[in-house]
Amino acid sequence: xxxxxxxxxxxxxxxxxxxxxxxxxxxxxxxxxxxxxxxEKRNAYSDSAEYIEPQVENYARxxxxxxxxxxxxxxxxxxxxxxxxxxxxxQSVLLIISAIFVAYGVLFYYLPLAGWIMAFQNFKxxxxxxxxxxxxxxxFKFMFEFDMFSHALETSGSIFTAFKTWVNNxxxxxxxxxxxxxxxxxxxxxxxxxxxxxxLLNEVKNKLGKKLVQTISxxxxxxxxxxxxxxxxxxxxxxxxxxxxxRWFHIVDDSYNFFAHPLWFWPIVAFSNVWKETGWNAxxxxxxxxxxxxxxxxxxxxxxxxxxxxxRYITLPGITPTIMILxxxxxxxxxxxxFEVQYLLGNGLVQDVSQTIDIYVLKWGxxxxxxxxxxxxxxxxxxxxxxxxxxxxxxxxxxxQESLF
Amino acid sequence: xxxxxxxxxxxxxxxxxxxxxxxxxxxTTTVIDDGGDTGTTVVDDGGDEGSxxxxxxxxxxxxxxxxxxxxxxxxGSEINDGNDIQEIIAKKTGVRVKxxxxxxxxxxxxxxSILASGDLPTFIDGGDGMKELYEADxxxxxxxxxxxxxxxxxxxxxxxxxxFRQEDGKIYWANVFNNTYGESKATGHNDEAFWIxxxxxxxxxxxxxxxxxxxxxxxxxxxxxxxxxxxxxGNTINIIPYTxxxxxxxxxxxxxxxxxxxxxxxxxxxxxxxKTMKIVDYNTTPTSKKYFAKLNEEYNKGIVxxxxxxxxxxxYIAKLSTGAVLGMVDQNWDFNYTVTPIFATSGLADLGCExxxxxxxxxxxxxxxxxxxxxxxxxxxGCAVTTSCEDPDRAFQFLNDILNQDxxxxxxxxxxxxxxxxxxxxxxxxxxxxxxxxxxxxxxxSHVCNYSYMPQWLGTSRDGKNAMQPAEQAxxxxxxxxxxxxxxxxxxxxxGYPDMIGSVEEDVNATHPWFPMWSWSNELNxxxxxxxxxxxxxxxxxxWLPKVVMASDFEKEWASYMDAYxxxxxxxxxxxxxxxxxxxxxxxxxxx
Numbered sequence: 001x002x003x004x005x006x007x008x009x010x011x012x013x014x015x016x017x018x019x020x021x022x023x024x025x026x027x028x029x030x031x032x033x034x035x036x037x038x039x040e041k042r043n044a045y046s047d048s049a050e051y052i053e054p055q056v057e058n059y060a061r062x063x064x065x066x067x068x069x070x071x072x073x074x075x076x077x078x079x080x081x082x083x084x085x086x087x088x089x090x091q092s093v094l095l096i097i098s099a100i101f102v103a104y105g106v107l108f109y110y111l112p113l114a115g116w117i118m119a120f121q122n123f124k125x126x127x128x129x130x131x132x133x134x135x136x137x138x139x140f141k142f143m144f145e146f147d148m149f150s151h152a153l154e155t156s157g158s159i160f161t162a163f164k165t166w167v168n169n170x171x172x173x174x175x176x177x178x179x180x181x182x183x184x185x186x187x188x189x190x191x192x193x194x195x196x197x198x199x200l201l202n203e204v205k206n207k208l209g210k211k212l213v214q215t216i217s218x219x220x221x222x223x224x225x226x227x228x229x230x231x232x233x234x235x236x237x238x239x240x241x242x243x244x245x246x247r248w249f250h251i252v253d254d255s256y257n258f259f260a261h262p263l264w265f266w267p268i269v270a271f272s273n274v275w276k277e278t279g280w281n282a283x284x285x286x287x288x289x290x291x292x293x294x295x296x297x298x299x300x301x302x303x304x305x306x307x308x309x310x311x312r313y314i315t316l317p318g319i320t321p322t323i324m325i326l327x328x329x330x331x332x333x334x335x336x337x338x339f340e341v342q343y344l345l346g347n348g349l350v351q352d353v354s355q356t357i358d359i360y361v362l363k364w365g366x367x368x369x370x371x372x373x374x375x376x377x378x379x380x381x382x383x384x385x386x387x388x389x390x391x392x393x394x395x396x397x398x399x400x401q402e403s404l405f
Numbered sequence: 406x407x408x409x410x411x412x413x414x415x416x417x418x419x420x421x422x423x424x425x426x427x428x429x430x431x432x433t434t435t436v437i438d439d440g441g442d443t444g445t446t447v448v449d450d451g452g453d454e455g456s457x458x459x460x461x462x463x464x465x466x467x468x469x470x471x472x473x474x475x476x477x478x479x480x481g482s483e484i485n486d487g488n489d490i491q492e493i494i495a496k497k498t499g500v501r502v503k504x505x506x507x508x509x510x511x512x513x514x515x516x517x518s519i520l521a522s523g524d525l526p527t528f529i530d531g532g533d534g535m536k537e538l539y540e541a542d543x544x545x546x547x548x549x550x551x552x553x554x555x556x557x558x559x560x561x562x563x564x565x566x567x568x569f570r571q572e573d574g575k576i577y578w579a580n581v582f583n584n585t586y587g588e589s590k591a592t593g594h595n596d597e598a599f600w601i602x603x604x605x606x607x608x609x610x611x612x613x614x615x616x617x618x619x620x621x622x623x624x625x626x627x628x629x630x631x632x633x634x635x636x637x638x639g640n641t642i643n644i645i646p647y648t649x650x651x652x653x654x655x656x657x658x659x660x661x662x663x664x665x666x667x668x669x670x671x672x673x674x675x676x677x678x679x680k681t682m683k684i685v686d687y688n689t690t691p692t693s694k695k696y697f698a699k700l701n702e703e704y705n706k707g708i709v710x711x712x713x714x715x716x717x718x719x720x721y722i723a724k725l726s727t728g729a730v731l732g733m734v735d736q737n738w739d740f741n742y743t744v745t746p747i748f749a750t751s752g753l754a755d756l757g758c759e760x761x762x763x764x765x766x767x768x769x770x771x772x773x774x775x776x777x778x779x780x781x782x783x784x785x786x787g788c789a790v791t792t793s794c795e796d797p798d799r800a801f802q803f804l805n806d807i808l809n810q811d812x813x814x815x816x817x818x819x820x821x822x823x824x825x826x827x828x829x830x831x832x833x834x835x836x837x838x839x840x841x842x843x844x845x846x847x848x849x850x851s852h853v854c855n856y857s858y859m860p861q862w863l864g865t866s867r868d869g870k871n872a873m874q875p876a877e878q879a880x881x882x883x884x885x886x887x888x889x890x891x892x893x894x895x896x897x898x899x900x901g902y903p904d905m906i907g908s909v910e911e912d913v914n915a916t917h918p919w920f921p922m923w924s925w926s927n928e929l930n931x932x933x934x935x936x937x938x939x940x941x942x943x944x945x946x947x948x949w950l951p952k953v954v955m956a957s958d959f960e961k962e963w964a965s966y967m968d969a970y971x972x973x974x975x976x977x978x979x980x981x982x983x984x985x986x987x988x989x990x991x992x993x994x995x996x997x
Contacts, residue, residue, distance in 0.1 A: 125520060126540035142931075169972070171944065237720075238712050259715035260955070347715050348651055348947035366514060368930040368940060369537065 119376035132372075139376040143172040172377065175360045176384075178353055182342070183334035185270045191330065193278045195323065198285035199311055214286070217279030225276075225340035232272050233259075233345065259345065262353045269341050284326070285319055292318040328396050332389035335381055357381055465499035471799065475504045476519065477858040478512035478532035484850050490815055491854035497812060500803040502528065502856065513537065525793035527800060530578075530858045535786045536928060539577055545790040545797045546575040553798075554805035560584060560860060561782070564996040565914075568784040578787035583780045585864035590877040592901035594737055597657070597671060598775050599765045601732040603889045604757030611896040617666060617696065617765050621647070621703055624731055628708065636728060637752030645724060646731045647703060648710035650739075651951055652718045658735050659950050663693030666767045670774035670913060673923025674939075675982050679916070682990060684983045686975060688946070692767050694963065697950070701959045714951035726751075728758035737762070737902075746844075749887070757889035764906035776903045777920075779912035785924045788859050804860055810867045816855050817874045819843075824852075825875070833871045834880055918993040925985045934974070935981030941973035 088095070114129075119139055121132040148170055152162035167173050197217070204210040220228065235241045238255035246252045258264050296314050305313060339358035346354030355363075357377055365374020483506065484491065495501040505526070507515055516534025519525060520541050531538045538544055551558050551566065560579060561569075569576045585591075599620055605627045606612070614620050628646040636642055650658040661673065664687040669676045676685040687693055703709045710716075716724070724730050725740055726747045741760065748754040764775040790800045806812060818825045818833055824843065825833045835843075842848055862873040872878040882901065883891070899905045913920050929936035949966040956962035 124540060125517075125537055126542065142937075171941075233717070233720075255711070257712060257715060260951075347951075348656065349714050349951050351944065351948050364931065364940065366517075367511070368936070369513065370931040373931060 116375060116379055118372050119379050121372055123372040123375075135372075139372050140380075142373065143376060143380075145170045145173075171355075171364070172357075172360055174352060175355050175357050178342075179335060179337045179356045179358075181337075181353075182266055182269055182356065183337035185266055186273045186337060187330055187334055189270045189274050190277050190281060191327065193274050194281035195285055195319075197278050198282040198289065198319075199315060201282065202286060202289050202315070203307065203311075214279065214282075218283065219279070220276045221280035223276065226344060228272055228276050229341060229344035232268065236268070259347060260349050262350045265345070265350045265353050268345065269338070272341055272345075273338075285322065288319040288322040289315060324396050328389065328392050331392040332385050334388060335385045464496050469499055470495050471500050471796075473500060473502045473527035473794070473800070473803075475502050475528035475530075475856075475858065476506075476515075476526040477504065477530045478507050478515050478534055479530070479858070480508070481506035481857070482846070482850065484854055488850070488854050489852045490819065493820070494807065494812055494815060494854060494856075498803055498806040500799070500806075502803075502859075504856070504858070507532075525791040527791060527794045528788060528859070529791055530581075530786060530788050532786050533927065535578060535789070538789065538791075539571055543791050543793075544577040545792060545794065545800075546577055547579065547790075547801070548575050550798070550801035551576065554801055556805040556808035557801065557860065559808075564993065565782050567992065567996070568782055569787070578789035579860060580783050580787035581858060581860050583783070584862060585780050586862040586867070586873055587865035587869070589778075589864050590872040590879070591863070591903060592877060592879065592882040594762045594776050594902035594906055596776055597661075597665065597734065597736045598762030598906060599662075599732065599734050600760035600762055602728075602730075602757060603759050603761055603893045605731055606761070606893055606896075607757055607889060611893065614763050615766065616768055617699055618768070620732070620763065620765055621699060621708065625703075625706070625708055627731065634728070634756070637756065642727050642729050644731060645710045645729050646708045648716070648721065648724060648730050648733050649700070649713040649954070650716070650718065650721045650733065650735060651714060651947070652716065652721065655718055655739060656947060656950070658733065658739070659954075660946055661687065662734050663687040663690055663696050665773060665775050666696055666765060666770070667692045668766055668770045668773045670777055670917060670920065671923070672921050674926035675922050675979065677917070677919060677922065677986060682986065684979050684986060686979055688942075688970065688975070689967070692770075695767055697953050697963070698959055700954045701956060704954050705957070709954065714955065728753040728756065732760075754887035755889065759887060759890050761890070761893060761905050762902055764908050772909045773906075774908050776906045776908035777913050778903075778908070778910050779914050781913065781921055783921070783924050785928050807856060808860055808862070813862065813873065814866070816861070819853060831868060831870050832880070833875070833878065835875070835884075837884075840885070919986050919989040922982060922986070926982070933981060934977040936978075938974045938977040942970065942975055942978065945969050945973050 117129060118132075120134055120136060121129075122135045122138075123129070123132045127133075145166075149162055149166040152165040153159065156162055156165070167177055201210060201214060204213070236258040237243070238257065242258075243252070243255035246256060258268065292314065296318075297310055300310050300314050335357070337356050339356060339362075342354045342356050343359055343362075346359075357380075361374045361377045365371060365377060481504070483504065486503075491501060512532035513534045516529075516531040516537050519529075520537060520543065525543055529538065529544075547557070547569075557579075561584075566576060566579075569579060571577060599617075601614070601620070601623075605623060606614075608627055608631075609623055612619075612623070614623060624646045628644060631644060633641050633643045650656070651660075661671075664670075664672065664676050667676065667687070667690060669687075676687045676690070677683075678685050700709060704711075710724075710730075712720075722740065722743055725733075725744050728748070728751075745754075745759065748758055753759075762775070764773045766773045788804070790797055790804075794800050807816065814821075821827065824839055825835050827833055843853065863877060864873055865871070866873050872881075875881050886894070893899075894901070894905070897905060926939060929939045931937055931940070945966075949962075949969055953959065953962050953966050
């Protein structure tokens with residue numbers, strides 16, 4: 001939006017300038033006249049802007065007084081409005097505050113992006129960012145090993161099998177699969193569990209019990225992953241509670257080694273996430289539920305809705321905007337499927353399904369002194385995250401739901 | 406409302422308390438900081454008069470003493486400011502060095518962040534990050550000072566010094582370990598071995614165990630009759646006959662026994678055939694296959710720990726500490742420093758749970774080199790002076806001074822009369838009371854100052870009688886042995902751990918001048934095809950070796966492993982190794 005407005009302004013100004021140039025050429029005016037010309041044109045331009053000003057000002061005031069939102073056209077007009085000096089002075093404090101934030105953003109978010117250059121170099125500490133050798137896309141080629149794909153395609157002839165060999169044989173591609181796989185699994189499970197938990201908790205009528213359950217259920221959120229993984233590892237070990245129970249009920253004769261089987265790894269990670277975060281994530285839904293107008297429930301009751309009916313027709317639609325916003329935000333986070341859990345619970349036997357992009361960065365980037373490779377993997381991650389969030393945002397918009405931008 | 410808040414608070418408290426209880430097995434590093442180091446007076450017990458009377462040295466006053474820092478990329482425990490012996494050394498040398506250690510990162514990460522901050526310590530041992538320090542021009546060359554200071558020059562022969570030279574032809578660091586002065590006094594085996602609990606040998610009547618088959622045979626027989634035992638506190642412990650650690654980088658306990666079983670020394674990453682001077686890949690030798698087939702067989706018999714592939718290092722140490730595990734392959738430094746003190750305090754040592762090393766081979770091999778005689782020079786890391794030092798000459802003078810016998814004794818033996826006594830033959834000894842005191846962490850922090858990552862000696866003291874370091878003093882070694890262990894040594898007529906192994910006694914530097922190849926392979930990274938292959942080989946082995954051991958059909962699994970292994974292009978790695986070997990041999994021939 002802001003960019004668009006900027007562009008409009010620039011083209012208009014450019015048009016004005018070309019006009020002046022044309023005039024200057026036709027009349028062969030001196031430099032002084034040329035300047036005068038600009039001043040005149042500018043005045044005319046700002047006059048026309050001032051002309052719409054009172055009207056635009058009214059939009060905002062009326063909207064504020066009568067509590068209705070502005071139409072798109074009105075917002076457009078407002079954004080075209082030129083800011084007068086008086087306005088600047090009045091808002092000087094706000095401007096200073098926002099300038100600080102802009103400076104902060106530039107300094108800590110935009111400037112560090114210059115480091116991305118590292119991904120296209122063979123970065124060495126001795127030579128630094130400025131003097132390291134540029135190698136183009138070599139680091140990306142090293143990560144993706146596209147020749148493996150094309151070779152498999154040639155030998156097998158089918159894209160599907162080629163893709164399969166590629167994923168199975170190239171470490172980085174495998175880590176992408178694991179990251180996305182675990183990310184989606186975590187998202188779905190934690191998301192659904194949090195909503196279900198919030199709704200169930202909301203139905204509890206005993207206030208003390210409700211608060212107690214809520215407090216206890218969000219406590220695991222404050223444990224660090226290293227402790228949670230220790231607990232998970234211990235309870236699933238041969239002498240842990242899970243195997244004790246399995247033996248007790250004669251489901252297994254000898255203890256089952258959960259961490260030795262690749263199939264179990266993703267579910268274990270998802271379960272750990274659910275256990276740790278459900279209570280915490282439910283807080284926001286509980287808050288959204290309390291904001292629902294109680295009269296709606298009363299009305300539903302009069303119409304004959306039972307508990308289930310009220311959940312389905314009042315509670316769920318009531319928290320849908322919250323759900324959508326959180327979903328869009330969390331989808332961008334899919335690519336951050338985690339580092340600690342996989343790093344702490346993984347072992348050699350399950351490494352094919354346990355390693356995420358972050359572990360790849362640590363092992364092959366930092367661990368091998370190959371910071372360029374680490375940066376390249378990081379860039380890839382950022383690009384995927386941006387793609388994910390833009391796509392999900394657009395989908396949400398299309399569905400007529402709340403969206404981030 | 407308030408009540409509810411209190412309940413919530415109480416629960417948080419309980420939870421965090423439970424958390425703390427859960428981790429009380431972790432390290433207990435107690436550093437008692439008794440304030441600043443200014444104006445600390447050293448309690449002079451009159452003990453050091455004996456040593457100062459021999460040489461009349463200048464005593465530095467507090468104003469003259471320079472305060473420097475050192476970072477070692479290894480976990481360690483910090484000593485207190487105003488540490489007794491540190492102060493004595495400061496007065497004698499005019500330098501006081503504050504040591505800091507690695508906490509919660511890898512060496513490379515720590516060195517990386519030090520370089521990025523530009524805040525260099527005066528002295529540094531960067532471990533695996535040494536090369537980065539050199540590449541960032543952060544180190545001062547030793548060359549001019551080696552000639553100037555005799556104690557430093559004495560550390561290594563010219564050939565050994567040359568091994569430390571970097572691409573620009575200069576020496577930037579010297580490794581401080583594994584360096585023997587005069588005759589070796591070594592009683593320990595600080596290398597890899599098949600370890601076995603003393604009680605198993607005792608039970609079998611101290612038999613000769615020479616081959617891998619005999620070893621597992623013994624474990625099987627013992628386990629058939631002893632499924633569990635009762636420890637000193639009356640708990641029943643189920644016995645695990647054999648476990649394998651394969652957690653992350655510590656998977657050498659699973660992976661490299663093949664080279665030893667064939668009779669070769671620990672080159673770490675490859676075998677070097679001394680006859681042809683060719684590199685051999687031990688991952689694919691028939692012996693290695695035999696070794697993994699044996700492990701597979703024992704796994705299916707239930708002798709190998711079912712959980713070995715998924716246990717973490719902490720779980721492994723916990724298992725060992727209960728005395729449950731009868732045997733395993735490991736490096737001494739990887740478990741014994743933790744496990745032995747636990748055995749001593751829990752009474753398991755008296756039950757014969759302590760481990761002795763065995764030097765095993767496969768049938769047909771007669772010699773073995775599990776124990777390395779002679780000093781292994783690890784030229785890939787060491788003590789260095791950084792460019793942040795304003796007076797490098799003074800720094801090297803200090804490194805020279807702390808190698809003087811009187812200061813070396815102070816560092817390792819302590820203050821005479823307080824930490825050790827001298828008998829009429831001039832031999833140093835400690836009373837049990839002194840030993841106990843020196844085992845106390847808080848006393849150690851306020852009294853002992855090893856400067857353990859600065860130049861030092863092993864072997865015989867310059868007086869020709871004592872050991873440079875107390876751990877190697879024969880009387881100290883025997884005084885600390887538990888009864889079952891002493892009986893075992895007696896039964897095998899062994900004077901110490903190396904005799905238990907019975908490796909070929911040869912000076913490794915004379916017979917294996919390239920040794921060890923791991924000092925090269927540890928430094929590999931993505932820069933070369935060999936380095937990339939090395940990384941991939943590691944990943945493949947991490948996955949496949951446990952699978953092979955746990956397979957129901959060994960031959961089939963081994964074939965799949967070999968396919969996956971050859972896909973990593975090990976030949977790139979082996980060719981580079983051959984190149985390095987040839988270079989090292991050429992350098993060696995040149996000095997002859």
